[in-house]
Amino acid sequence: METSVVIVAAGKGKRMKAGKNKIWLHLQHKPIFQHTVEAFIQHPGISEVVLVINEEDYEDMDRWRKSMPYSVILAIGGAERQDSVRNGLEALSESCTHVLIHDAARPFITAEQISGIITKLKDHQAVVVAVPVKDTIKIVGPDGTVQATPARESLWAVQTPQAFPLSLVKEAHQFALEQGKVGTDDAMLVEMLGYPVTIVDGSYENIKVTTPDDLWFGEEIMKRRSEERKRRK
Numbered sequence: 001m002e003t004s005v006v007i008v009a010a011g012k013g014k015r016m017k018a019g020k021n022k023i024w025l026h027l028q029h030k031p032i033f034q035h036t037v038e039a040f041i042q043h044p045g046i047s048e049v050v051l052v053i054n055e056e057d058y059e060d061m062d063r064w065r066k067s068m069p070y071s072v073i074l075a076i077g078g079a080e081r082q083d084s085v086r087n088g089l090e091a092l093s094e095s096c097t098h099v100l101i102h103d104a105a106r107p108f109i110t111a112e113q114i115s116g117i118i119t120k121l122k123d124h125q126a127v128v129v130a131v132p133v134k135d136t137i138k139i140v141g142p143d144g145t146v147q148a149t150p151a152r153e154s155l156w157a158v159q160t161p162q163a164f165p166l167s168l169v170k171e172a173h174q175f176a177l178e179q180g181k182v183g184t185d186d187a188m189l190v191e192m193l194g195y196p197v198t199i200v201d202g203s204y205e206n207i208k209v210t211t212p213d214d215l216w217f218g219e220e221i222m223k224r225r226s227e228e229r230k231r232r233k
């Protein structure tokens with residue numbers, strides 16, 4: 001089993017309203033995407049890292065890459081997240097058999113969670129990191145009226161990484177492309193092929209940095225972790 005990771009960083013970050021792709025914003029003096037890349041680079045179960053970026057970020061990214069002591073493969077993203085993932089999968093080396101797909105905008109992923117998903121992948125077809133929802137969720141119609149309140153016990157908020165055998169996730173992406181289907185995560189495309197998808201426990205700290213308030217939470221998480229590391233030394 002040779003496991004790689006595709007990290008998608010080719011979004012626009014519109015909800016962040018930073019005037020640039022949010023992955024360049026800093027948390028604890030480092031760009032968000034660099035925290036994410038380093039979580040995987042340092043993991044012994046990961047063989048290669050493909051970082052999917054915007055074409056207009058290429059020059060800056062190439063400069064960043066050359067300044068780092070590790071190797072990252074760059075691929076160019078597409079209009080939607082799904083297109084970026086597909087391009088990233090194409091950039092993986094031939095020896096890759098399994099892949100984790102992760103949002104660059106989730107820099108709080110830990111080594112333990114990466115290990116957990118890789119272990120689970122050994123005897124499951126598709127594995128996603130998720131947490132039980134804490135709020136009561138309501139299905140609301142276009143007129144603002146509540147239509148239903150699904151039982152909370154069965155609701156999970158799905159995060160990344162999501163992990164698959166490479167052949168399966170490539171087949172799912174090809175099927176979606178041909179059928180014009182869009183999934184908000186990669187597992188959804190695998191579900192469309194009828195394969196089971198298994199949950200592995202995530203963390204409420206593994207947030208996707210999406211809106212400006214996430215930067216405040218994120219800074220606190222990073223600060224606390226760095227203080228904990230210093231205390232342990």
Ligand SMILES: Nc1ccn([C@@H]2O[C@H](COP(=O)(O)OP(=O)(O)OP(=O)(O)O)[C@@H](O)[C@H]2O)c(=O)n1
Nearest residue numbers: 008009010011012013014015079080081104105
């Ligand atoms: N065409 C796209 C869209 C998104 N992403 C990546 O997918 C992840 C999750 O997307 P999201 O957080 O929604 O990022 P943005 O699309 O950048 O945000 P927004 O929707 O606010 O513009 C991010 O790491 C983002 O860079 C991508 O690689 N290619």
Ligand SMILES: C[C@](O)(CO)[C@H](O)COP(=O)(O)O
Nearest residue numbers: 081103158159160184185208
């Ligand atoms: C894949 C994902 O991170 C799962 O929660 C999420 O769906 C991506 O978010 P987006 O805003 O739809 O790009």
